Amino acid sequence: MLSFVGTNFHGWQVQPNLRTVQGVLSDALGVLFGEKVKLIGCCRTDAGVHAKEYVANFKSSKLFPLDNLLKALNAILPEDVGVKKVWLEDIGFNARYSVAxxxxxxxxxxxxxxxxxxxxxxxxxxxxxxxxxxxxxxxxxxxxxxxxxxxxxxxxxxxxxxxxxxxxxxxxxxxxxxxxxxxxxxxxxxxxxxxxxxxxxxxxxxxxxxxxxxxxxxxxxxxxxxxxxxxxxxx
Known part of the structure; x- marks a missing residue:
């Protein structure tokens, strides 16, 4: 679960040559896991829209202790994005379709x-x-x-x-x-x-x-x- 101030983002979804939340977070996860990470978000947001709570998920073949992952992500992410909580989900969980x-x-x-x-x-x-x-x-x-x-x-x-x-x-x-x-x-x-x-x-x-x-x-x-x-x- 994360939050972000949308002022300087062109929305959630990755777009070529534009700063997006998905792009910034995917890059950070790629650095930590040493592999390209496919990140799925609970919805798209327009450029400039904010989120106090946003849920995203990804799958990786590598393990990373959850407490360490939270600390590591917040250490390298920019100040207008913050990770609030990380947890393991069932393999079938999809942030876009599984939220209520x-x-x-x-x-x-x-x-x-x-x-x-x-x-x-x-x-x-x-x-x-x-x-x-x-x-x-x-x-x-x-x-x-x-x-x-x-x-x-x-x-x-x-x-x-x-x-x-x-x-x-x-x-x-x-x-x-x-x-x-x-x-x-x-x-x-x-x-x-x-x-x-x-x-x-x-x-x-x-x-x-x-x-x-x-x-x-x-x-x-x-x-x-x-x-x-x-x-x-x-x-």
């Missing part, structure tokens, strides 16, 4: 004030938000929906139906948190649902608009990546 669910939190700060300690982890907007309207609209997303209008589908993610277990809005110290939990999400889905709720709160979008997106119309409202954190992975 993921909780994302999107943080938005409706204020002209700026806190540099928070700025990298939220979307600060100069608008007041109607939080009660946002809360009521979350009910639209609960349950199983065809989320084609909120996603970028590719050959690997051809099933557009997603069952959302939690969709809620909370306000904490003037920061508004949009919480979304499901076993799986489609690409851009969380950021676009967050974008809809935020623009609804601004008064620039209506509930009827959101219903049209849920019926297949493409949603053009994508919240900024830096406000999104993969908060917890359920095993």
């Amino acid at each position: 669910g993921k909780l994302y939190i999107y943080r938005v700060f409706p204020s002209h004030a700026r806190d540099p300690f928070l700025e990298p982890f939220l979307w600060r907007i100069p608008y007041r938000l109607d939080v009660e309207s946002m809360k009521r609209a979350t009910e639209l997303f609960l349950g199983k929906h065809d989320l084609s209008g909120f996603a970028k589908l590719d050959e690997e993610e051809c099933n557009p139906f997603v069952e959302i277990e939690e969709c809620s809005v909370e306000e904490k110290d003037r920061i508004i948190e949009i919480r979304l939990k499901a076993k799986r999400f489609l690409r851009y889905t969380v950021r676009r649902i967050a974008g809809c709720l935020i623009y609804l709160g601004m008064g620039k979008l209506t509930v009827d608009d959101i219903k049209e997106f849920l019926n297949g119309k493409r949603c053009p409202y994508t919240a900024k990546a830096k406000g999104l954190t993969l908060e917890k992975v359920f095993l």
